[in-house]
Amino acid sequence: MYFYIYDSFLVKKKYDKTLSKIETRLASLDIAGRKHKLSILKSVSEITHKILEQDISPTIVVVGGDETLCEAALPLAGTEATIGFIPTENDSLIADILGLPVNEYACDVISARRIEYINLGKINNQYFFSSIEFEPKQSLILADKKYQIIPKKIKSVKVINLDFLRFQKGIDGSPEEKMVSNPKDDYLEVLMGASQQKLLFFKQKEKRDSLFFVKKLSIDPKNPKNEVLIKVDQKNIIKAPALIEVAKEKLKIIVGKDRLI
Amino acid sequence: MFGKDLKIKPEEAETIIGAGVKVEGTFNAVGNVVVKGELVGSMETQSDVYLMEGGVIEANIKASNAIIAGRVKGNLKVEEKIELSSTARLSGDINCQSLSIEEGAILHGKCKVGGDPKLSAKEKKQQKEQQEIEE
Numbered sequence: 001m002y003f004y005i006y007d008s009f010l011v012k013k014k015y016d017k018t019l020s021k022i023e024t025r026l027a028s029l030d031i032a033g034r035k036h037k038l039s040i041l042k043s044v045s046e047i048t049h050k051i052l053e054q055d056i057s058p059t060i061v062v063v064g065g066d067e068t069l070c071e072a073a074l075p076l077a078g079t080e081a082t083i084g085f086i087p088t089e090n091d092s093l094i095a096d097i098l099g100l101p102v103n104e105y106a107c108d109v110i111s112a113r114r115i116e117y118i119n120l121g122k123i124n125n126q127y128f129f130s131s132i133e134f135e136p137k138q139s140l141i142l143a144d145k146k147y148q149i150i151p152k153k154i155k156s157v158k159v160i161n162l163d164f165l166r167f168q169k170g171i172d173g174s175p176e177e178k179m180v181s182n183p184k185d186d187y188l189e190v191l192m193g194a195s196q197q198k199l200l201f202f203k204q205k206e207k208r209d210s211l212f213f214v215k216k217l218s219i220d221p222k223n224p225k226n227e228v229l230i231k232v233d234q235k236n237i238i239k240a241p242a243l244i245e246v247a248k249e250k251l252k253i254i255v256g257k258d259r260l261i
Numbered sequence: 262m263f264g265k266d267l268k269i270k271p272e273e274a275e276t277i278i279g280a281g282v283k284v285e286g287t288f289n290a291v292g293n294v295v296v297k298g299e300l301v302g303s304m305e306t307q308s309d310v311y312l313m314e315g316g317v318i319e320a321n322i323k324a325s326n327a328i329i330a331g332r333v334k335g336n337l338k339v340e341e342k343i344e345l346s347s348t349a350r351l352s353g354d355i356n357c358q359s360l361s362i363e364e365g366a367i368l369h370g371k372c373k374v375g376g377d378p379k380l381s382a383k384e385k386k387q388q389k390e391q392q393e394i395e396e
Contacts (some may be wrong), residue, residue, distance in 0.1 A: 147286030147302065154281050209297065210279030213290075223275060 002026075002033030002059045003051045005072055007043060010088065018088060018103050022063065025107040033059075039065045044071040052135070052237050054159040055081055059254075061110055066094045066159020070233045077120045077127055078249030085254070093132070095163060097180055116261065117250040118183040121161040124242050128232045129251075132244060134219065136192070138226040139240060140173040143190070143214045151192060154210075159217060159244050160189040162261070180260040187213040217244045223246030280315065283361065288320075314348045321353075329366075336370075 004026075010019060026032045036047045044062075051058050057080035062069045069085050076083055086106040087095035100106045136151040143149055151157065164182040181189045193208030211235040219240045221228045228240035255261070267292040275293040278284055283299040290306040293337040296316040304310070304318065312318055316331035327339045335344060339357040347365030353373040361366065 113345060147284050147288045150279050150283040150285060152283060152298075192279060207277075210282045211275070211277045213276060213292075 001055050001058055002031050003055075003058050003060045004033055004035045005047055005060060005062050005064075005068065006035060006037045007062070007068045007088070008038040010041075010064055011039075015088065021104040022086060022107060022171055025104040029107055029111040030108070031111050033061075038064075038068065042134055044068055045075055048072050048075045052076075052079060052081060057082070059084060059110075059113075061086060061254075063088060066092050066130075067167065067235065069094055069231075071235075073129045073251055074120070074127040077247060077251050080252075082113075082115060082252040082254060089253070094162070097162060097164070097260050098253070101256070101261030106256075110254055113255075114255050114257065116184070116255050116259070118253055118261065119161060119186060120247040120249065120251055121159070121188060121244060122229065122247040123232060123238060123244045126232070127237070127247055129162060130233050131158055131163045132230055132232050132238075133158045133234075134228060134230040134240070138222050139228045140220045140222055142218045142220075143212060144216050145218075149190075149192075149212065152165075153191050156193060158208075158216075159193045160191060161246070162239075165191055165211070166187060182260055187215060188217065188244065188246055190214055190217060215246060218242070219244070278316075294324075312349075314346075327357075 006215070023032070036042070038044060048060060052075065053061055059082045060072060060076065061084035063086045064070045073083050085094065085098065085100055087100055087102050088101055092102070095102065096209070098111055121132065123132055134153050134157055136157045141149040141151070141157070160181045163181055165179045165181055190212040192210040193210050219228060219230065219242045221240050230238045230240060230242055232238055268316060275295050276290045277295045278298045280297045283301070283350060286302045288300060288302060288304045291308070292306070293308045293311065294304070294306050295311045296312065297313045297317060299317045301319045304320045306321040307375045308326040309328065310322060312327070312329045312331040312333065314330040318331070319334045321335045322333070322372040324339050326341050327337055328344045328346070329349040331348070331350060334352045336353045337351070337355045337357070339355070342361070343355055343357045343359065345351060345362045345366040345368060347363045349366040351367065352369045356373045358375060360372065360374045370374045
């Protein structure tokens with residue numbers, strides 16, 4: 001059965017027309033289902049857990065933005081549920097990666113049900129969908145229990161499961177390359193960047209030029225008195241020590257034919 | 262919006278140790294490794310190693326090919342070719358099938374290039390004499 005979770009921002013009047021077009025298209029494709037609208041009182045995980053109680057193998061489609069999709073996907077890891085996405089914003093990065101058109105055009109992709117099994121990341125037994133980020137200044141980083149990564153002049157570390165990677169592959173001056181992480185290879189990509197001082201306006205610009213592929217990464221504070229804060233999926237904050245790894249459980253996700261993964 | 266060739270494949274991907282990073286320990290990679298920073302310990306990859314100018318490796322290296330433009334302190338065991346560019350500073354023994362050294366490169370260590378060399382006439386004679394004594 002199909003369940004649709006509507007993002008909280010879709011209550012705005014400007015989305016009325018878009019939603020009506022989406023609903024008409026879903027009905028004509030014969031995949032209309034139960035609607036759940038997010039609000040301050042109804043969280044995504046609450047709704048997702050409720051759906052899983054009702055149906056063992058539901059198809060849960062998030063209508064809205066990337067952040068809600070990330071959140072809705074987490075409880076579905078290792079279950080028989082399938083997740084789909086109808087992006088309503090043109091700047092959706094996940095839509096680009098999954099090869100999804102926006103608004104009512106994404107309904108045809110949902111109907112086609114092209115399914116991929118992808119990895120989720122795990123940080124201290126909590127799943128993450130896209131990436132985690134932290135400042136490495138006060139932290140000890142151990143990769144795959146084999147080697148230590150010691151950042152010097154590094155501003156931020158990003159551990160990626162599913163996201164775009166922007167980094168400088170070649171020597172100084174070479175342009176940044178834009179690639180997509182592979183969420184099916186059982187590896188996490190670790191991207192690091194040094195802060196670079198620009199002479200003009202003394203603006204700090206980050207130059208990401210280190211890329212590692214790891215299965216496990218542990219982060220510990222150098223000094224127990226110092227806090228190392230880790231941002232998970234651009235939203236939640238977790239304190240180190242933390243163990244980051246690829247989750248064994250996979251996620252069933254509907255993708256378009258123009259997907260990048 | 263973006264081509265499908267953007268996807269990273271681990272066997273083709275390049276691990277990049279950037280200028281602002283030091284790696285310490287046993288570093289094993291599947292794909293190519295580009296070192297612009299520092300690596301201390303040991304290093305092994307099934308593909309190629311590129312040590313850029315300014316990069317430092319203090320480790321024994323095992324790889325398929327090695328292109329060295331930085332500083333290495335350790336032994337290099339390479340299945341195919343080692344290329345030392347003019348800025349390379351290598352202190353250690355090398356073992357490979359073929360070696361190219363650019364003018365200006367510094368190499369302190371023993372070299373074993375190519376397969377097992379054929380025995381010289383003198384060595385053959387000595388070997389024959391020893392066999393006769395044993396018989």
